[in-house]
Amino acid sequence: MNQPLLYLPLIPLLPFAGFVLNGLAGRRLPKGLVSAIALLAPLASFLLVARLALMVWTGSLALPVIEAGAPVWLSVGNLHVDFGAVIDPLSLVMLLIITGVGFLIHVYSVGYMAHEDGYWRYFAYLNLFLFFMTVLVMAGNALVMFVGWEGVGLASYLLIGFWFHKTAAADAGKKAFIVNRIGDFGFLIGMFLLLANFGTLTFREIAEKLAASPNLTGGILTATALCLFVGATGKSAQLPLYVWLPDAMEGPTPVSALIHAATMVTAGVYMVARTHFLFDRSPFALSVVAIVGAATALFAASIGLVQNDIKRVLAYSTVSQLGYMFLGCGVAAYSAAIFHLMTHAFFKALLFLAAGSVIHGMGGEQDMRKMGGLRKHLPITFWTMTAAVFAIIGFPGLAAFFSKDAILHAAFVQGGLGRVLWFVGLVTAALTAFYMFRLWYMTFFGEQRSHDVHPHESPWSMLGPLVILAVLSVCGGWIGAGRFGAFLAPAVGARAAEGSSASLELVLTLLAVAVAAVGWYVAHRLYYQQPEEAQQWAAAAPSGYKLLLHKYYVDEAYNYVFVKPLLAISKFILEWVVDVAILGGLVWLLGGIALLGGAILQRWQSGNLRSYAAWLAAGAAALLLFVLVPWTSVLANLGIHLGIVGR
Amino acid sequence: MSHAFQQDVPLSLYLLLSAVLFALGVVGFLIKRNLITVFMSIELMLNAVNLSFVTFAHQWHAVKGQIFVFFVMMVAAAEAAVGLAIIIAVFRARSTLAVDRIDLMKL
Numbered sequence: 110m111n112q113p114l115l116y117l118p119l120i121p122l123l124p125f126a127g128f129v130l131n132g133l134a135g136r137r138l139p140k141g142l143v144s145a146i147a148l149l150a151p152l153a154s155f156l157l158v159a160r161l162a163l164m165v166w167t168g169s170l171a172l173p174v175i176e177a178g179a180p181v182w183l184s185v186g187n188l189h190v191d192f193g194a195v196i197d198p199l200s201l202v203m204l205l206i207i208t209g210v211g212f213l214i215h216v217y218s219v220g221y222m223a224h225e226d227g228y229w230r231y232f233a234y235l236n237l238f239l240f241f242m243t244v245l246v247m248a249g250n251a252l253v254m255f256v257g258w259e260g261v262g263l264a265s266y267l268l269i270g271f272w273f274h275k276t277a278a279a280d281a282g283k284k285a286f287i288v289n290r291i292g293d294f295g296f297l298i299g300m301f302l303l304l305a306n307f308g309t310l311t312f313r314e315i316a317e318k319l320a321a322s323p324n325l326t327g328g329i330l331t332a333t334a335l336c337l338f339v340g341a342t343g344k345s346a347q348l349p350l351y352v353w354l355p356d357a358m359e360g361p362t363p364v365s366a367l368i369h370a371a372t373m374v375t376a377g378v379y380m381v382a383r384t385h386f387l388f389d390r391s392p393f394a395l396s397v398v399a400i401v402g403a404a405t406a407l408f409a410a411s412i413g414l415v416q417n418d419i420k421r422v423l424a425y426s427t428v429s430q431l432g433y434m435f436l437g438c439g440v441a442a443y444s445a446a447i448f449h450l451m452t453h454a455f456f457k458a459l460l461f462l463a464a465g466s467v468i469h470g471m472g473g474e475q476d477m478r479k480m481g482g483l484r485k486h487l488p489i490t491f492w493t494m495t496a497a498v499f500a501i502i503g504f505p506g507l508a509a510f511f512s513k514d515a516i517l518h519a520a521f522v523q524g525g526l527g528r529v530l531w532f533v534g535l536v537t538a539a540l541t542a543f544y545m546f547r548l549w550y551m552t553f554f555g556e557q558r559s560h561d562v563h564p565h566e567s568p569w570s571m572l573g574p575l576v577i578l579a580v581l582s583v584c585g586g587w588i589g590a591g592r593f594g595a596f597l598a599p600a601v602g603a604r605a606a607e608g609s610s611a612s613l614e615l616v617l618t619l620l621a622v623a624v625a626a627v628g629w630y631v632a633h634r635l636y637y638q639q640p641e642e643a644q645q646w647a648a649a650a651p652s653g654y655k656l657l658l659h660k661y662y663v664d665e666a667y668n669y670v671f672v673k674p675l676l677a678i679s680k681f682i683l684e685w686v687v688d689v690a691i692l693g694g695l696v697w698l699l700g701g702i703a704l705l706g707g708a709i710l711q712r713w714q715s716g717n718l719r720s721y722a723a724w725l726a727a728g729a730a731a732l733l734l735f736v737l738v739p740w741t742s743v744l745a746n747l748g749i750h751l752g753i754v755g756r
Numbered sequence: 757m758s759h760a761f762q763q764d765v766p767l768s769l770y771l772l773l774s775a776v777l778f779a780l781g782v783v784g785f786l787i788k789r790n791l792i793t794v795f796m797s798i799e800l801m802l803n804a805v806n807l808s809f810v811t812f813a814h815q816w817h818a819v820k821g822q823i824f825v826f827f828v829m830m831v832a833a834a835e836a837a838v839g840l841a842i843i844i845a846v847f848r849a850r851s852t853l854a855v856d857r858i859d860l861m862k863l
Contacts (some may be wrong), residue, residue: 718855722785722794 113164117176117194120157120204121243123150124654127236135229143347144219147232151215151239161196162205172599173197175249175313176202185307195249195313199600202447203246203379204455207372211239213574217462220570221363221469231271231361238264242372246379249299254380258296258344262289262375269360270369281356288353290736292343296299296380299336302329316386326390334387334394337380339403345377347435348405352664358420362465365420370427371454378434378450382601384442389441389602396526400440403530403537406432408661414547415647415657418475419464422548426501427457429537433516436534440454440527442519443601444594449516451593452508455585456500460576463494466567466575467552474562478547481638482557486564489555489572493579497645498549499646500582502625513538513588515617521617538621542628550636627663770811777804791843791853795836801831 127150135143164170179193194206215235222231241264245257262285269283300310306329307315319325341347346354357369368374381388381398389393406429413425430453437446468475470487484491501509503514517538521531557564566572635643647654656662713724777800784797806825831862847853 716795716859718858719786726782726786
């Protein structure tokens with residue numbers, strides 16, 4: 110088939126060009142031009158991706174598209190790595206989310222960051238992020254994916270620490286980078302295992318080799334899958350490596366929306382779905398994924414219950430929702446996980462952007478206790494936020510209603526362990542409804558609790574993306590998990606849903622809606638009807654409340670178990686081994702040699718003229734001796750005399 | 757005349773004289789206490805070398821040796837001017853010319 114021109118390399122390269130232009134010259138360019146460059150690059154990428162999607166829709170393009178003849182990166186022995194892009198249903202969906210939501214957030218940022226220093230720097234980083242993220246998603250092999258993987262980590266670090274003069278922001282950036290490095294180490298080991306066992310890093314070839322040996326299960330595959338999953342827990346903020354994500358909220362809010370909610374943190378889910386052929390062969394690895402996912406979902410949601418910083422609530426909500434996605438992956442319902450990934454990208458980006466609009470309107474205030482009654486002042490923000498809140502809790506007909514239920518349903522029908530995980534997911538759904546409505550009521554209802562600010566609605570460059578995302582949050586689920594799954598099936602495999610029936614599905618759905626309603630009711634009572642009751646509840650279980658408020662003391666525990674000993678060890682090595690022993694030793698050694706040499710040589714410097722003259726004469730005599738005596742023959746004769754050298 | 761000169765006194769005698777003069781210079785340089793005598797010993801060594809230069813120049817009919825002698829004499833004259841000036845300065849400062857006592861640089 111004659112393939113039409115797809116311009117695949119341009120999808121990542123356009124944002125990269127934006128990064129280079131703004132990064133090198135942005136300081137000197139007028140603000141309008143910086144914005145134009147920064148917006149046009151992702152828009153053009155999005156249009157290219159949309160064109161691809163349209164071609165697939167109309168049937169003029171058959172998936173998957175595997176780009177041939179791309180530049181070769183490495184060719185060592187049997188290992189060949191090229192930059193060839195792979196467009197299959199999975200990467201197409203991801204690309205649409207990344208470039209689409211990414212473009213909306215770029216537009217929003219123009220309004221949000223308008224008065225910031227380093228405007229050009231911000232957009233350069235944002236474009237850089239899009240470049241690496243598209244590389245990650247389009248990569249046809251694990252190594253190129255790893256490049257994108259590390260690159261988005263870098264962009265995330267740069268953007269979390271955008272306000273680098275704030276210590277908290279700089280520390281949060283470092284924390285994110287270091288915790289991610291731990292996960293990346295697992296990814297690397299996983300790649301080495303792939304290379305050792307399959308001799309290739311290309312996903313398609315690994316899948317083919319696996320398919321060719323149906324008896325290969327467990328053991329090495331489990332190890333590989335688990336190593337890759339360690340990488341995913343780092344990037345996607347799962348237990349035990351989730352700690353960086355809440356801190357990452359120190360970055361600008363649009364960054365939290367794009368990188369730490371909608372796209373980058375879902376890279377782990379994407380990676381598991383991309384390498385699903387490995388996980389499918391290892392039931393143990395799948396169980397680990399499912400358990401970690403469910404545990405993270407519940408754990409993070411419980412912390413989110415009591416947080417007072419509006420962005421932190423959303424951050425823990427993100428961790429929790431990512432847990433759902435891994436739960437979906439863990440029960441081999443990859444398409445449901447990706448479906449939830451998509452709807453989550455819509456409503457969580459919207460939640461963050463709306464929260465950003467609230468913060469913007471409140472003049473930088475993030476504490477929900479100081480908000481309240483904002484419904485009247487920020488009407489559009491209020492309604493879009495409302496759409497997002499109803500979408501995330503799974504209100505019938507809205508986004509998460511379809512996607513979350515698909516995951517819970519898949520977990521339930523798996524039976525055994527799946528039933529337990531389903532129950533955990535159900536409890537989490539109730540908690541989710543509670544903390545989201547808590548946020549909603551605390552921010553928008555009741556009396557305005559802080560009177561020294563005058564809330565104002567945001568400019569249209571910010572509200573526009575909010576409205577579009579609100580529409581997507583409402584309608585995003587209407588594709589339906591079934592149709593979505595059918596579309597993704599060539600990439601992630603279709604699952605036979607045995608033990609499923611329409612009536613079971615209905616019961617599960619009703620249950621999920623019911624627990625969400627319970628969560629809503631409790632939040633309604635505590636934060637709307639009787640606000641004083643919330644304090645009573647907290648006072649009734651002070652230790653539990655404190656435990657949640659301090660996030661289970663995980664940061665403190667990590668601090669004492671890992672950070673402090675590591676710091677002490679490196680301080681010891683730096684201070685005593687490197688500084689005192691090596692550097693100090695070297696200095697003392699050199700100084701000692703000079704001192705000793707000086708002590709010996711100073712005997713010559715007697716200050717006595719005649720002794721100098723004598724040395725001079727002796728030196729001249731020695732030179733004369735050296736020149737006049739035929740040393741070679743003298744030595745040879747001496748050797749012969751002593752019998753050392755034969756005649 | 758040169759022919760007769762060459763035959764009358766062999767080359768080795770000139771060189772021997774040069775060596776003796778040089779050795780005298782070295783000994784004087786090393787053992788004399790008076791700075792002026794030490795200075796004169798240096799001049800003696802220089803002229804001993806000059807003697808061997810002209811001897812060889814004459815022997816090999818090469819003019820280079822004689823040119824060297826002029827160089828040495830020139831340097832010696834310059835050195836005498838500077839050296840005597842230093843000696844006078846030293847004497848004015850220290851009221852002595854005994855080398856053993858000019859030892860301010862001693863540790």
